[in-house]
Amino acid sequence: MIYLDYSATTPISDLALKTYMHVSTHYFGNASSLHTCGTDAASIIESARSTIASLLSVTPRSIYFTGCGSEANSSALIALAKGNGRNGKQLVTTPLEHPSVLQTFAYLESQGFTVSKVRVNEYGQVCLSHLRELLQEKTVLVSIGHASAELGTIQDLESIGDIVKEHGALFHSDCVQTFGKVMIPVKEAHLDSFSISSHKVYGPKGAGACYISPQTSWDSFFPHTSHEKGLRPGTVDTAGIAAFAAAAEETYSMQTDIEKKVRKLSEYFTKTVLSEESIILEGHPDKRIPGHFALRFDQREGQYIMLELNRRGIAVSTGSACRSGSSSPPASMIALGRSSEEAHGLIRLSMGKFTTRDDIEKAVEIMQNLASREMTGGI
Incomplete structure (x- = not known):
C-alpha cells in the first residue's frame, strides 16, 4: 500500500518507538507518586516538556500535555473561555476549523457564549475586514487554525493576531497540521494558546500538548484536578510523552x-x-x-x-x-x-x-x- x-497520521519513527519502549520498561512509575519510581517518571515528563518548549521558543511552564490534539484544543478553549468569561461572552472562529474546535464552541454556546464565524475567500483565507467587523468589546476569544486540515490553506496568523490584539481578545490557534512542517509564529501572531499533536510528527498516538501563555488566565473544565497543573484529570502517559518529544525533536532537525x-x-x-x-x-x-x-x-x-x-x-x-x-x-x-x-x-x-x-x-x-x-x- x-x-x-x-x-491524518504518520508512521511512528524508529527513534520514537525505541524511546517509548525504553521509558515503558525503565520508567513505568506513576509520575504523581512520591517514591523514586514516580519522581523518575516525573523527571522524564519535565525533560520532554522542556524539549517541546525549546522547539517552539516558549517557556516550559506554558506547555500542558494532553491525550491528543483534539483534547489540546478543547481543554485550552474551555479553560480560556471559563477563565475570562467575565470579560465578554462572544467567541469568534471560522467554518474551516477542526471538529474538535467547532464542537467545543458548540458546547460553550450551550453555556451562554455566542459564536460568530468569519468569512473566508475562495482559497480559504480569512477575510480580515470581516474579522474586524465581528470583533466587539465583548469578544473574549478568537480561535483560527494555522492551516485547514481539509484544504491545506495556511492562514496569515501574524495579520490576524494584530487585529485580535488591537481588540483585546485572546487568540488561540489549532497548529496540529503545521507543527513540524512550517514555523508557528507564536510571538509574531500574539498567540495566547495553540495546540499540537504527537502522531502528526512521527510520534505515537495518544499524546498531544497545548500552549497557554503564562500571562493568560484560565479555569479548567475539571475543578480540583491535579494533573498537568490542574488542566486535566488522569495519569499522564510518560512513555507516550517522551516518545512525542523525541519524535518532535527529530522532525524539527529534519x-x-x-x-x-x-x-x-x-x-x-x-x-x-x-x-x-x-x-x-x-x-x-x-x-x-x-x-x-x-x-x-x-x-x-x-x-x-x-x-x-x-x-x-x-x-x-x-x-x-x-x-x-x-x-x-x-x-x-x-x-x-x-x-x-x-x-x-x-x-x-x-x-x-x-x-x-x-x-x-x-x-x-x-x-x-x-x-x-x-x-x-x-x-
Whole structure:
C-alpha cells in the first residue's frame, strides 16, 4: 500500500518507538507518586516538556500535555473561555476549523457564549475586514487554525493576531497540521494558546500538548484536578510523552530536508495530475501545507475516487479523519462557495518523509486513469 495520508497520521519513527519502549520498561512509575519510581517518571515528563518548549521558543511552564490534539484544543478553549468569561461572552472562529474546535464552541454556546464565524475567500483565507467587523468589546476569544486540515490553506496568523490584539481578545490557534512542517509564529501572531499533536510528527498516538501563555488566565473544565497543573484529570502517559518529544525533536532537525523533498515531489505531482482539466486543486495554490493537496474530481464523488484508489493500493482520504463517516459535505468546501455536489467531490492527498518519487509516479498514473474513466485494475 502506498500511503499518502500523512495529514491524518504518520508512521511512528524508529527513534520514537525505541524511546517509548525504553521509558515503558525503565520508567513505568506513576509520575504523581512520591517514591523514586514516580519522581523518575516525573523527571522524564519535565525533560520532554522542556524539549517541546525549546522547539517552539516558549517557556516550559506554558506547555500542558494532553491525550491528543483534539483534547489540546478543547481543554485550552474551555479553560480560556471559563477563565475570562467575565470579560465578554462572544467567541469568534471560522467554518474551516477542526471538529474538535467547532464542537467545543458548540458546547460553550450551550453555556451562554455566542459564536460568530468569519468569512473566508475562495482559497480559504480569512477575510480580515470581516474579522474586524465581528470583533466587539465583548469578544473574549478568537480561535483560527494555522492551516485547514481539509484544504491545506495556511492562514496569515501574524495579520490576524494584530487585529485580535488591537481588540483585546485572546487568540488561540489549532497548529496540529503545521507543527513540524512550517514555523508557528507564536510571538509574531500574539498567540495566547495553540495546540499540537504527537502522531502528526512521527510520534505515537495518544499524546498531544497545548500552549497557554503564562500571562493568560484560565479555569479548567475539571475543578480540583491535579494533573498537568490542574488542566486535566488522569495519569499522564510518560512513555507516550517522551516518545512525542523525541519524535518532535527529530522532525524539527529534519524539517528543512523533508520540506525540500516534499516540495520537489509536489512540483512533479502538480505538473502531471493538475494538467488534467477534470482534476481541480482546492485551497490556496501556494500558501498551503507542504505536500498537501485538496483535490476535486469534476462530477465525481470523492468517496468513490478514494475507494478506487484504495482498491489500487493508494491510501488517501476524503478530508479530516475526525469527520470520517459523516454524510454531510465538508464544511470547508461549502465555506468556499462550492455546491454540496462539488463539496462531496473532495479528496485529500498528503505526503511525508517516507514518500518516494516512485510512490507519486504510481499515484499519478492511477489518478490520470481515473480522471479519464479508464478503470484499469491494479497497479
